[in-house]
Amino acid sequence: MKIALVGYGKMGKIIEHLALAKNHEIVAKLSETPTLENLNSPDVVIEFSNPEVAFNNIKFCLEQNIPVICGTTGWLDQKPEIEKIAEENKTAFLYGSNFSLGVNLFFALNEKLAQMMSPFKDYSCQLEEIHHTQKKDAPSGTAISLAEGIIRNSDFNAWKLDETQDENLGIFAIRENEVPGTHSVFYKSEVDEIEIKHTAFNRNGFALGAITAAEWIQGKTGNFTMKDVLELN
Numbered sequence: 001m002k003i004a005l006v007g008y009g010k011m012g013k014i015i016e017h018l019a020l021a022k023n024h025e026i027v028a029k030l031s032e033t034p035t036l037e038n039l040n041s042p043d044v045v046i047e048f049s050n051p052e053v054a055f056n057n058i059k060f061c062l063e064q065n066i067p068v069i070c071g072t073t074g075w076l077d078q079k080p081e082i083e084k085i086a087e088e089n090k091t092a093f094l095y096g097s098n099f100s101l102g103v104n105l106f107f108a109l110n111e112k113l114a115q116m117m118s119p120f121k122d123y124s125c126q127l128e129e130i131h132h133t134q135k136k137d138a139p140s141g142t143a144i145s146l147a148e149g150i151i152r153n154s155d156f157n158a159w160k161l162d163e164t165q166d167e168n169l170g171i172f173a174i175r176e177n178e179v180p181g182t183h184s185v186f187y188k189s190e191v192d193e194i195e196i197k198h199t200a201f202n203r204n205g206f207a208l209g210a211i212t213a214a215e216w217i218q219g220k221t222g223n224f225t226m227k228d229v230l231e232l233n
């Protein structure tokens with residue numbers, strides 16, 4: 001498979017390394033806006049850039065009928081527009097706030113736990129995410145996905161940064177040197193606490209998941225998530 005990496009930072013470099021080990025070809029490594037020339041005719045684009053540029057990068061690639069796997073977080077208010085562009089151009093788009101298998105299993109566990117906890121009003125719920133200090137967005141995309149999973153299965157109707165308050169589910173966003181990504185969900189009462197936690201030891205799980213998604217999306221049209229790839233329904 002010919003892969004164009006749009007965004008060649010921490011994630012782009014690890015994806016390159018792991019994709020080459022799986023005998024894929026890297027036809028572009030871009031830290032700039034993609035063009036027809038610099039993309040170099042890929043089968044798929046893997047986009048890990050930054051929140052300010054992701055929308056235009058993805059839009060351009062989809063308009064060239066190139067399927068896009070996107071891991072960039074922090075631009076999600078524009079996702080409906082991207083999904084429309086993918087449909088109009090009869091190509092494929094997959095966004096994952098987190099591509100690791102472990103986190104996608106954790107998403108399912110989080111929804112199940114939220115369902116179980118919903119009748120027990122003595123427990124208050126709080127989310128926490130910890131990431132490296134270079135991270136540009138807060139809260140993390142993963143924390144937002146976790147919050148959405150809880151909101152779907154509880155009386156919360158929105159999430160907010162900081163502490164849980166009334167119907168707003170709180171997310172603490174903590175920045176510490178070199179942490180690849182740690183997410184916890186707490187349910188606390190006067191007498192005890194339940195905690196579920198996912199800790200990434202490095203970025204390899206994210207990169208492997210993105211490559212798996214790129215392999216899976218070949219020949220498909222439409223908008224997808226990692227649930228489709230991993231058949232987690």
Ligand SMILES: NC(=O)C1=CN([C@@H]2O[C@H](COP(=O)(O)OP(=O)(O)OC[C@H]3O[C@@H](n4cnc5c(N)ncnc54)[C@H](OP(=O)(O)O)[C@@H]3O)[C@@H](O)[C@H]2O)C=CC1
Pocket residue numbers: 006007008009010011012030031032033034048049050051053057070071072073074096097098099100206
């Ligand atoms: N979904 C998931 O599983 C994961 C998602 N992420 C997300 O992926 C994104 C990237 O993370 P990470 O690799 O750690 O970040 P980095 O900052 O290390 O890399 C981003 C890269 O994008 C480059 N860039 C800047 N402008 C453009 C542009 N116009 N087009 C293409 N590339 C550009 C930057 O270049 P320069 O340095 O020259 O500005 C940099 O090399 C973040 O949003 C992060 O939250 C991260 C890990 C996992």
Ligand SMILES: O=C(O)C1=N[C@H](C(=O)O)C[C@H](O)C1
Pocket residue numbers: 073097098131135136139140141142143180181182
């Ligand atoms: O910026 C990061 O590093 C990460 N970003 C993603 C997110 O915002 O959830 C995924 C992972 O936690 C690492």
